[in-house]
Structures are given as C-alpha cells and as structure tokens.
Amino acid sequence: MSLTLSLHTLPDVPIEADVICTDKLNNVNEAALSALTIFHGKEQVMLGDFFKVQGKYDGEIRIEGDLSRIKHLGAGMSGGRIIISGNVGAHLGAGMSGGEIIVEGNAGDWIASEMIGGRVIVKGNAGHMVGGAYRGSPVGMQGGEIIIHGNARNETGNAMRHGLIVVGGNSEDFTGVSMLAGTIIVLGEMGIRSGAGMKRAPSFPCIRQKCFRHSPMLAPIILLMCESISHILKSTDYKLMMHS
Amino acid sequence: MSSAMRIVNGKVYDPINKIDGETRDICIEDGRIVESIPDDASRIDAQGMVIMPGAVDIHCHIAGQKVNSGRKLMPEDHKRDPHPGTPYTRSGSGGILPSTFATGYRYATLGYTTAMEAAIPPLSSRHALEELDDTPVIDKGFYVLLGNNIFLQKLLKEGRHEEFRQAVAWWMNAAKAYTPKLVNPGGDEPWKGKRNTNVSDIDEKSNGISPRQIIEAFINAVTAMGFPTPPHIHCNNLGHSGNYLTTLETMRTAGDQRAHIAHIQFNSYGGEIGKNPSSKAAEIVEYINQHPNITCDVGQVMFGKAAIMTADAPLAYVLRGISKNKWVNADTECESGCGIVPFTYQEHVYTHTMQWAIGLELFLLSEDPWRVILSTDHPNGGSFMNYPKLVRLLMDKSFRREEIARVNQKAIAKTALNDLEREYTLNEIAIITRAGPARALGLRNKGHLGPGADADITIYDEMENKEMMFNAPRYVIKSGVPIISNHEFKNDHSGRLLHIAPEYDQKIEETIKPFFEDYYSIEFDNYPVNDSYLHDHEVISTGPLSS
Numbered sequence: 001m002s003l004t005l006s007l008h009t010l011p012d013v014p015i016e017a018d019v020i021c022t023d024k025l026n027n028v029n030e031a032a033l034s035a036l037t038i039f040h041g042k043e044q045v046m047l048g049d050f051f052k053v054q055g056k057y058d059g060e061i062r063i064e065g066d067l068s069r070i071k072h073l074g075a076g077m078s079g080g081r082i083i084i085s086g087n088v089g090a091h092l093g094a095g096m097s098g099g100e101i102i103v104e105g106n107a108g109d110w111i112a113s114e115m116i117g118g119r120v121i122v123k124g125n126a127g128h129m130v131g132g133a134y135r136g137s138p139v140g141m142q143g144g145e146i147i148i149h150g151n152a153r154n155e156t157g158n159a160m161r162h163g164l165i166v167v168g169g170n171s172e173d174f175t176g177v178s179m180l181a182g183t184i185i186v187l188g189e190m191g192i193r194s195g196a197g198m199k200r201a202p203s204f205p206c207i208r209q210k211c212f213r214h215s216p217m218l219a220p221i222i223l224l225m226c227e228s229i230s231h232i233l234k235s236t237d238y239k240l241m242m243h244s
Numbered sequence: 245m246s247s248a249m250r251i252v253n254g255k256v257y258d259p260i261n262k263i264d265g266e267t268r269d270i271c272i273e274d275g276r277i278v279e280s281i282p283d284d285a286s287r288i289d290a291q292g293m294v295i296m297p298g299a300v301d302i303h304c305h306i307a308g309q310k311v312n313s314g315r316k317l318m319p320e321d322h323k324r325d326p327h328p329g330t331p332y333t334r335s336g337s338g339g340i341l342p343s344t345f346a347t348g349y350r351y352a353t354l355g356y357t358t359a360m361e362a363a364i365p366p367l368s369s370r371h372a373l374e375e376l377d378d379t380p381v382i383d384k385g386f387y388v389l390l391g392n393n394i395f396l397q398k399l400l401k402e403g404r405h406e407e408f409r410q411a412v413a414w415w416m417n418a419a420k421a422y423t424p425k426l427v428n429p430g431g432d433e434p435w436k437g438k439r440n441t442n443v444s445d446i447d448e449k450s451n452g453i454s455p456r457q458i459i460e461a462f463i464n465a466v467t468a469m470g471f472p473t474p475p476h477i478h479c480n481n482l483g484h485s486g487n488y489l490t491t492l493e494t495m496r497t498a499g500d501q502r503a504h505i506a507h508i509q510f511n512s513y514g515g516e517i518g519k520n521p522s523s524k525a526a527e528i529v530e531y532i533n534q535h536p537n538i539t540c541d542v543g544q545v546m547f548g549k550a551a552i553m554t555a556d557a558p559l560a561y562v563l564r565g566i567s568k569n570k571w572v573n574a575d576t577e578c579e580s581g582c583g584i585v586p587f588t589y590q591e592h593v594y595t596h597t598m599q600w601a602i603g604l605e606l607f608l609l610s611e612d613p614w615r616v617i618l619s620t621d622h623p624n625g626g627s628f629m630n631y632p633k634l635v636r637l638l639m640d641k642s643f644r645r646e647e648i649a650r651v652n653q654k655a656i657a658k659t660a661l662n663d664l665e666r667e668y669t670l671n672e673i674a675i676i677t678r679a680g681p682a683r684a685l686g687l688r689n690k691g692h693l694g695p696g697a698d699a700d701i702t703i704y705d706e707m708e709n710k711e712m713m714f715n716a717p718r719y720v721i722k723s724g725v726p727i728i729s730n731h732e733f734k735n736d737h738s739g740r741l742l743h744i745a746p747e748y749d750q751k752i753e754e755t756i757k758p759f760f761e762d763y764y765s766i767e768f769d770n771y772p773v774n775d776s777y778l779h780d781h782e783v784i785s786t787g788p789l790s791s
Contacts, residue, residue, distance in 0.1 A: 134319070134320060134323060135319050135320070136317075136318055136319035136320035136321070136323075137320040138320075138569070
C-alpha cells in the first residue's frame with residue numbers, strides 16, 4: 001500500500017511542509033511520519049497534528065484534502081511520485097531534480113521554481129512564477145517538464161535556462177521574461193510583454209528557445225514541431241485542452 | 245554570576261607580552277585581565293588547548309548603506325544560507341554579506357572579538373552606528389571616508405592647512421569615527437563629473453589637486469593630532485596592472501610618518517594597464533620591510549563567492565564590465581562614490597590565481613609580521629569565514645602545495661610561490677591576527693593578555709589541521725563573558741563602539757556651515773551624529789603624546 005496523507009485539520013496560516021518529499025520518507029513508519037516536525041507559521045508542530053498518515057512509502061505518496069495552504073510539498077525531490085488529489089499551495093516541487101508530481105486541482109505560485117529535472121503536471125490552473133527563478137537568482141528552471149492543463153499567471157518560465165513548459169490554457173503577462181533558453185508553449189492567449197529581456201546565446205544552438213503566441217488552430221502544427229511533446233503525450237494522461 | 249574566572253593549563257600565545265606557547269594561568273575579573281584572583285573563582289581547564297587574545301579584524305565591510313545595498317542586491321545568497329538562532333542568540337541570514345546579527349555571531353565563532361568597518365561616508369555614519377550597535381559580541385568602529393571630500397579638498401587647494409586639520413577633527417567627531425579613510429583620493433569626483441574618467445597617477449591633478457597632496461595633508465594632520473592609527477589608504481589605480489608604482493609612491497609620500505595601506509594585495513600588480521597583471525609582491529614587501537612606519541593589511545583573495553564593495557566608484561564600473569552581472573552604483577553627494585559588484589574568484593582564471601598568489605607571497609615574504617596583517621578585505625577578497633583556511637595556507641606547506649596544484653599554472657609559474665618554503669608559527673599567526681592589528685590600530689587593551697587588557701580571549705583545541713582548529717574555538721570570552729563554551733553559544737553580548745573624539749576649534753563650524761547650505765541636501769545642524777547614537781562605547785584617546 002502506498003503512503004497516503006489526508007489533511008484532517010485546515011491550517012490557519014500556511015504550513016511549510018518540505019518534509020513531505022519522496023527522498024526523505026524511505027523506511028519511515030507511520031508513527032515516525034506523524035511525529036515529523038513542520039512549521040505552522042512560526043510554531044513547530046507535528047505532521048500528525050494536521051495529517052492522517054496511512055501506509056508506508058513505496059515510491060508513491062498520495063495526498064488528499066485542500067492543500068492550498070501547504071507549501072513546499074515535494075521541494076527538492078529527486079525521484080518517486082507524488083499525487084495530490086486537490087488544490088496545492090506555493091513552491092510545489094521547488095528545486096526538484098527528478099520524479100513526478102501530479103496535481104488534480106489547482107496549484108499556487110512558484111511551482112517547480114528553479115527545477116532541475118523531473119515532471120510536474122497540474123490538471124487545473126497554476127499561479128504566478130511557474131518554473132521561475134527566485135528573486136536574485138540568475139537562472140530559473142534548468143531542466144524537466146511542467147505541464148499545466150489550465151491557465152498560468154504572470155512570469156511563467158522567468159529566467160528559464162532549459163526544459164519545457166506547456167500551458168494548455170492562457171498565460172498572463174511576462175511569459176518567458178528574461179528567458180535564456182528552453183521551450184515554452186502556450187496554447188491559448190498570452191498577456192503583454194511575453195519574452196521581455198529574452199536572450200538567445202549563440203553558443204547554445206541546439207537549445208530551442210521559443211515563445212509561441214498563436215491561434216488554437218495552429219496548435220497541432222506546433223505539436224508536430226516539438227518532438228518532446230509526443231513522448232509526454234505517450235507517457236502521461238495529458239489531454240490537450242483544445243479551444244474549439 | 246561571578247565575574248572572576250581563571251583559565252588554567254593552556255598554552256598561551258601573547259606576542260605583545262612575549263609569551264610564546266608557555267603554560268600560564270589567565271585571570272579575569274570585571275571584564276579585564278588581572279594579575280591574580282582568589283583561588284575559589286570559577287575555572288576553565290584548558291589542558292591541550294591554545295589560548296590567544298581575541299582576534300582583531302583591521303579591515304572589513306560589515307555595516308553602512310553600501311553593505312545594506314549589497315544585501316538587497318543578493319537575496320539568492322541569503323536563501324542558501326540561513327543562520328538559525330539559539331536559546332542565547334538571534335537568527336539572521338548568512339551568505340557573503342550576513343545580516344548584522346549573523347555577522348557578529350559568525351565573527352565570534354572564529355574567535356574574533358573586534359572588527360573595524362573600513363569605509364563609511366560621513367552622511368551614512370548614523371546608519372552605520374545603528375547597524376554596528378546591532379552587530380553582537382564584537383567591539384567595532386569605523387573609518388570615515390574623507391579622501392574625496394570636496395570641502396576638504398577646497399581648503400587644501402587654498403593652502404588653509406590649519407583649518408583643514410580642524411575640519412578633519414570636526415568630521416571625526418561629527419561621524420563618531422575611528423580614523424580617516426582615503427579611497428582613491430581625488431579619483432571619485434572626476435569619475436562622477438567627467439564621464440568615466442579617473443586619476444591615473446598620484447601626481448595627476450584633477451580640480452586643481454593631486455592625490456599626493458591629499459594623502460600628504462591627511463598624514464600630516466593625523467600625525468599632528470595624534471590619532472591612535474594613521475589614515476588608512478586605498479591607493480589610486482587599485483586593481484589595475486602596473487599599479488605597484490603608485491603604491492610605492494604613496495608609501496614614499498608618507499616619508500617617515502605612519503601610514504596604513506589597506507588591502508595591499510590589490511595594489512601590488514606589475515604589467516601594463518589593461519593587460520594581465522604580474523606579481524610585484526617582492527618589490528612592495530621589500531619597501532615595507534625597510535620602512536617601519538608603514539603598516540598594511542593584505543586583502544587576500546580566496547576562491548569562491550565574493551562581493552566587490554568599494555567607495556572607488558570608477559573601479560566598480562570597470563569590474564561590472566568584467567562580471568556582466570547586476571551591480572549598484574551610488575553617488576554620495578560631496579563626499580564619496582560607491583560601487584557594488586557580486587563577484588566570484590575562480591581557480592582556473594589567470595588573473596584570479598595571480599591575485600591569490602600575490603597575497604600569499606606578501607605574507608610569506610614579509611619579515612615583520614607585526615606590519616603585514618591578515619585580512620581578506622571582507623567581502624571584497626572573500627568572506628571573513630575564509631580566515632581559517634587562509635591560516636592553514638600560511639601554516640601548512642603541504643596543504644599549500646595541494647592548493648597550488650589546483651589553480652591556474654600559467655599564473656603560478658610567473659610568481660615565486662612555488663619556491664617559498666616558509667610556514668607561519670602559531671606565535672606569528674597570533675601576531676598577524678591579534679597583536680599586529682591591535683598595535684596598528686593603537687588599541688592598547690586589545691590583542692594581548694597582560695594585566696589591564698580587555699578580557700577578550702579565544703581558546704582553541706590544538707589540532708594538526710589548522711583550518712579545523714581556527715574554525716571552531718572551544719571557548720570565546722568577550723569582556724570576561726563566556727560567549728561560546730564547548731563550541732556552543734552560552735551568552736549574548738552587545739559589544740562596544742570604539743571611536744575617537746579629537747579636540748577642535750569650534751570656529752571651524754562657521755567655515756564649514758556656508759558650504760553645507762550651498763551644496764548639501766541636509767541642514768548643517770542635522771548632519772553631525774549626536775551622542776544618543778552612541779550606545780555602549782569607548783573613546784580612544786588622541787593627542788600628540790599618545791602616539
């Protein structure tokens with residue numbers, strides 16, 4: 001049985017839950033899991049105070065409930081899979097280098113910021129700064145894939161260096177701002193100033209760097225152009241939200 | 245808590261009192277070191293340990309507006325390195341530019357109990373004093389930037405030397421500073437006003453005055469008024485190839501009067517301007533060896549992250565072209581300039597290796613450790629957290645060999661570093677980190693363990709690996725309070741401000757005031773920092789007899 005965490009008490013203020021990460025839960029039993037410390041605001045509390053823990057980690061964590069106030073889930077993970085049944089808060093999978101996170105609901109800001117590898121799939125909408133660089137950092141996302149079925153907000157792929165971001169719906173302002181390289185595909189509309197401050201270094205000729213703004217009719221053509229999309233379509237249950 | 249304490253069985257290194265590794269008792273009472281105390285006082289058993297005075301950093305940048313701008317410029321650096329609190333100490337953020345609290349505690353964890361902030365424009369002194377007050381554990385002071393002060397230059401141009409002297413004294417009082425600092429004297433104004441020009445020679449006049457005239461005037465004034473330490477000089481042409489000639493001329497300008505050359509490594513380059521530097525460490529050290537009036541701190545470059553932070557605005561402008569990274573530039577009205585550039589020194593880069601090697605050459609060729617003092621010009625050459633590694637580089641020949649093998653060999657081949665066999669002894673390390681800087685600063689109660697000295701004491705476990713040894717003192721005692729014991733914080737302490745208050749003729753205010761009304765953005769009456777900004781402080785005496 002895979003590990004299941006169900007939120008039983010809605011926190012008043014956000015919880016920093018970077019302990020809920022595939023790398024940190026190997027060989028940890030239920031009691032020890034419940035006793036892991038997390039920060040609820042400035043208070044240190046136990047995971048069991050907010051989550052009901054069932055099962056043992058076997059490569060997959062399922063998390064249930066409204067997690068919109070739970071931050072840093074899966075941050076820094078390097079393998080395994082996290083499946084989130086509801087909404088989720090900010091910094092989901094920040095800095096992750098491998099593995100997969102699937103969100104059935106909506107996600108908050110800064111998801112997969114400064115990610116190095118792995119995959120994040122959000123079936124609802126995502127917030128600002130998808131795959132973005134933290135303030136001050138010269139580079140943001142350096143690899144991996146982020147697929148948003150719904151809409152994304154401002155500064156998607158801020159300072160992106162490598163990897164792929166696909167937004168099935170619309171993205172707001174400053175998509176791909178200060179982008180260095182990598183691919184962002186938006187199948188809907190983009191806001192203003194997409195690709196502002198973008199650089200294309202001639203020393204990286206093999207890296208595609210594109211911000212597409214196009215009508216939905218062109219989407220299939222773009223898909224054909226981008227070979228990595230096809231393997232994502234094969235390997236996930238990603239369904240393109242076509243605008244008809 | 246009883247304030248008396250006896251430290252027994254430790255090997256004492258106290259160069260000022262000529263104690264070199266003898267086992268002695270150290271007695272502490274009321275925050276000072278005393279001859280003897282009653283036998284029933286509490287004891288620290290320092291068996292197998294080394295006792296040294298608390299270390300003194302003669303040149304670092306830890307407070308003021310430029311440090312704060314640097315902190316704001318590099319949020320990514322803080323994110324990587326949080327500084328958690330303990331039951332006794334406050335939390336902060338670390339990185340190359342730690343927050344005030346983290347700065348104080350991190351200095352303490354290396355055994356440092358005094359640090360001097362090296363460049364504060366008078367306009368920013370109020371800010372600096374408040375930040376220094378928030379820097380715990382260590383005693384601190386700051387040098388005030390006067391080398392590009394337009395009003396003082398005006399007095400010099402008009403030959404009004406007596407008024408110049410009074411004005412310098414007034415400014416020291418107005419800022420609550422420790423000594424004047426000259427940064428690229430005469431160089432900031434042309435840069436600000438004439439589209440990126442700089443003075444390129446010590447005798448080149450800009451606005452009718454040459455750097456040499458400014459340097460000479462300050463050295464004369466400070467000597468005449470008997471400040472505890474001479475002006476600290478950041479020479480012209482810093483960082484440029486071929487600048488060692490300027491450095492030699494600057495030192496000659498002092499004649500036989502005292503002068504302190506800051507971060508001299510950055511001023512010991514041969515070669516042609518605009519091209520790769522070569523090492524002129526031998527020429528610089530030879531001059532210093534022969535002239536006991538000169539003191540210097542090395543400003544060693546350590547590989548890794550750093551932040552160039554200087555009042556030498558034209559230099560920062562050049563460096564921002566090299567780093568191609570974010571930077572900050574600021575103009576400080578009639579007083580100074582400022583530039584901040586995040587920087588990384590890399591082993592494979594010729595110039596960076598050359599700078600690293602020149603610093604080590606300066607240390608290893610110096611015949612008088614009292615006058616060639618350890619510093620990295622934090623954060624310009626690297627964080628002060630690199631000091632233990634630097635100590636190991638000086639003390640451990642085989643470690644130095646290993647490090648030399650890792651860097652740019654083309655640069656190393658052009659230096660004498662491979663031929664230098666010298667290893668510093670613990671006594672010499674005590675000189676370059678404690679006794680030397682305390683003497684150069686004229687701090688009579690620091691840097692030694694004789695009766696009457698401040699009870700600032702560091703106790704290290706004696707270890708073969710000197711980097712580990714100096715990285716983790718077992719005990720750090722500040723003003724008689726055990727701050728760290730058994731490697732853990734057990735107390736907090738606020739530390740004192742060290743400053744001077746030279747006498748001056750009140751009439752000079754009448755001369756300065758009209759200039760303020762014409763050119764400054766703030767009122768004359770609001771400019772001097774009043775005494776309410778002095779919290780716990782100590783006035784170091786001045787006067788012709790004290791020198």
